[in-house]
Amino acid sequence: MAPVEVDVERPKGDDEPGRRHPNTCPSCRSHYRDDELRHALRVCAQCGHHFPVGALERIDQIVDPGTFEEIGTDLRAADPLAFVDLRPYTDRLLDAELATGLGDALVAGTGRVVGRPAAIAVMDFAFMGGSMGSVMGERFCLAADAALARGIPLISVTASGGARMQENILALMQMAKTVGAVDQLREAGVPYVSILAHPTTGGVIASFASLGDIVIAEPNALLSFAGPRVVEQTTGEKTAPDFGRAESNLRLGQLDAVVPRRELRAELARLLLLFSPAEDEPTGDQGPVPLPEDATIAGEGPVDRVLGRLGLGRRRG
Amino acid sequence: MVRVSDEVRRLRKRFEARAEESHVWESVQLARHADRPYTLDYAERLFSDAFELRGDRAFSDDEALIAMLARYHGQTVVAIGHQKGRDLAERTRRMFGMPHPEGYRKAIRAVELAERFGYPVLTFVDTPGAYPGVNAEERGQAGMIARSILAFCQASVPVVCSVIGEGGSGGALAIAVGDRVLMQENAIYSVISPEGCAAILWKDAGQARKAAYAFRPTAGACLDLGVVDAIVGEPKGGAHEDVDQAARLLDQAIRQALAEAESVSAAERRAARRAKFRRMGVWGVADEDGADTL
Numbered sequence: 001m002a003p004v005e006v007d008v009e010r011p012k013g014d015d016e017p018g019r020r021h022p023n024t025c026p027s028c029r030s031h032y033r034d035d036e037l038r039h040a041l042r043v044c045a046q047c048g049h050h051f052p053v054g055a056l057e058r059i060d061q062i063v064d065p066g067t068f069e070e071i072g073t074d075l076r077a078a079d080p081l082a083f084v085d086l087r088p089y090t091d092r093l094l095d096a097e098l099a100t101g102l103g104d105a106l107v108a109g110t111g112r113v114v115g116r117p118a119a120i121a122v123m124d125f126a127f128m129g130g131s132m133g134s135v136m137g138e139r140f141c142l143a144a145d146a147a148l149a150r151g152i153p154l155i156s157v158t159a160s161g162g163a164r165m166q167e168n169i170l171a172l173m174q175m176a177k178t179v180g181a182v183d184q185l186r187e188a189g190v191p192y193v194s195i196l197a198h199p200t201t202g203g204v205i206a207s208f209a210s211l212g213d214i215v216i217a218e219p220n221a222l223l224s225f226a227g228p229r230v231v232e233q234t235t236g237e238k239t240a241p242d243f244g245r246a247e248s249n250l251r252l253g254q255l256d257a258v259v260p261r262r263e264l265r266a267e268l269a270r271l272l273l274l275f276s277p278a279e280d281e282p283t284g285d286q287g288p289v290p291l292p293e294d295a296t297i298a299g300e301g302p303v304d305r306v307l308g309r310l311g312l313g314r315r316r317g
Numbered sequence: 318m319v320r321v322s323d324e325v326r327r328l329r330k331r332f333e334a335r336a337e338e339s340h341v342w343e344s345v346q347l348a349r350h351a352d353r354p355y356t357l358d359y360a361e362r363l364f365s366d367a368f369e370l371r372g373d374r375a376f377s378d379d380e381a382l383i384a385m386l387a388r389y390h391g392q393t394v395v396a397i398g399h400q401k402g403r404d405l406a407e408r409t410r411r412m413f414g415m416p417h418p419e420g421y422r423k424a425i426r427a428v429e430l431a432e433r434f435g436y437p438v439l440t441f442v443d444t445p446g447a448y449p450g451v452n453a454e455e456r457g458q459a460g461m462i463a464r465s466i467l468a469f470c471q472a473s474v475p476v477v478c479s480v481i482g483e484g485g486s487g488g489a490l491a492i493a494v495g496d497r498v499l500m501q502e503n504a505i506y507s508v509i510s511p512e513g514c515a516a517i518l519w520k521d522a523g524q525a526r527k528a529a530y531a532f533r534p535t536a537g538a539c540l541d542l543g544v545v546d547a548i549v550g551e552p553k554g555g556a557h558e559d560v561d562q563a564a565r566l567l568d569q570a571i572r573q574a575l576a577e578a579e580s581v582s583a584a585e586r587r588a589a590r591r592a593k594f595r596r597m598g599v600w601g602v603a604d605e606d607g608a609d610t611l
Contacts, residue, residue: 078599163508165514169532172486172506173598181595184591205459206460207463235451237451239451
């Protein structure tokens with residue numbers, strides 16, 4: 001697999017790339033066969049650690065089978081600066097495409113989530129650290145265009161080290177370009193749900209990913225503009241172990257919810273229902289939504305907790 | 318066998334690359350020159366009757382990012398800019414021009430004020446980047462930069478941005494989304510500092526010069542890539558050599574850019590600004606054989 005070339009911090013010590021098998025849990029050391037892990041939505045059955053999920057697998061997890069139609073598939077990164085660091089940018093792109101089977105670090109399209117249509121933009125960290133260059137910016141905008149044209153919500157799932165340095169200033173401009181696309185959705189009253197997976201940092205969290213009408217994170221995801229190592233090296237400040245993590249972001253008011261992966265599809269279905277017109281669902285609450293395959297709800301989700309506090313429950317079974 | 322002409326061609330190419338590399342590095346150094354004029358130096362030469370807008374109305378006043386109501390050629394404008402300091406005390410107070418979320422919140426407030434009264438917005442971009450500290454992160458640095466970019470996208474009043482020194486990453490872009498984006502001859506604009514890029518891609522911050530050459534943060538490259546609309550000349554040797562002259566040149570460019578931005582309706586302006594940034598980027602299309610064409 002191609003080395004990840006963006007500056008993304010990992011928990012100290014225990015999970016250096018190359019020292020740990022990708023299917024060994026960095027938190028409790030449980031090891032899984034790939035099909036086991038895939039079946040469990042890449043969540044550790046022992047401790048609940050969330051492993052990274054590739055873009056296509058993530059689409060399988062949240063989108064109804066057979067409904068996903070990709071857009072912008074044939075877009076490929078160009079190399080406007082003829083950028084060479086220790087290796088040419090074009091070599092890195094080729095390696096990333098061979099390793100992931102993807103044309104760039106974001107897959108865009110439309111599909112249905114528990115029956116409701118949505119435009120989808122999903123990032124893949126394995127493709128050059130999920131870095132945002134011109135192709136990602138354009139594909140995100142194409143997904144937003146599809147949402148706008150059909151009046152359906154946009155859902156994005158991000159996992160990125162930030163802007164792609166090899167495209168320098170054009171990569172930076174993708175922040176303005178994607179925010180412009182979100183602005184169009186806001187103007188037209190099209191809902192945008194942003195899901196932040198580990199890690200979402202730099203130019204991605206400082207642009208479209210922070211601007212969801214609803215912002216949800218996966219447990220323990222690192223969500224910060226500058227990562228802990230950059231903070232420590234630049235300012236000399238010490239960072240707490242939970243610095244920038246989803247749970248501290250929730251506490252600090254930057255998120256609506258931290259949702260475990262097993263509950264994500266159900267929560268998305270609920271949000272799509274809440275954002276749909278009143279006459280669409282005359283009976284109101286539809287009860288629990290089916291989960292992919294035989295995944296089970298482990299514990300109560302944040303919606304249940306809120307409903308519980310309000311003295312409401314949601315129907316089960 | 319080595320053909321002499323080939324060898325000469327190879328050497329000439331290497332010398333040209335070297336010359337280009339020093340030119341890029343010279344821009345990096347001039348953009349960061351200790352005597353380079355900052356936002357306030359231009360403000361006192363370009364504006365009359367300025368009134369500083371302070372505070373974000375939520376937490377504090379961030380002196381790394383300043384905003385003011387001012388008269389510019391007879392009309393009221395809202396000016397927003399990063400501000401570095403001249404001496405150690407001022408540099409520390411102004412955090413070397415690196416804003417916290419409060420700074421961006423102030424910028425958003427200033428854009429909203431401009432929007433309420435129909436005043437044009439002029440911005441001056443000069444920051445190494447948004448401050449990467451624990452407090453800044455905890456108070457939502459990323460989200461506030463995103464919201465500032467959004468506020469500039471949403472403004473229907475004319476917006477003219479000038480990169481006058483270091484255009485450092487998202488912290489710069491947060492106030493650099495405009496109908497016209499100008500860039501001074503020796504200013505730089507990049508996604509990360511040359512040192513940061515070198516540390517990550519070369520695993521050695523000492524390779525900053527090489528990194529700068531590879532990613533070209535210069536005004537010329539930004540113009541070629543369609544990221545800025547015009548390059549503003551500087552006095553010989555750089556803006557710090559003759560601040561009054563640098564201000565006159567900047568004034569002319571801003572005045573012209575503002576007139577262009579004012580020549581269309583508010584709705585057209587907003588749509589055109591969004592469309593301009595939508596066009597930014599370069600990509601190819603893979604054909605069926607997987608070969609890429611541009």
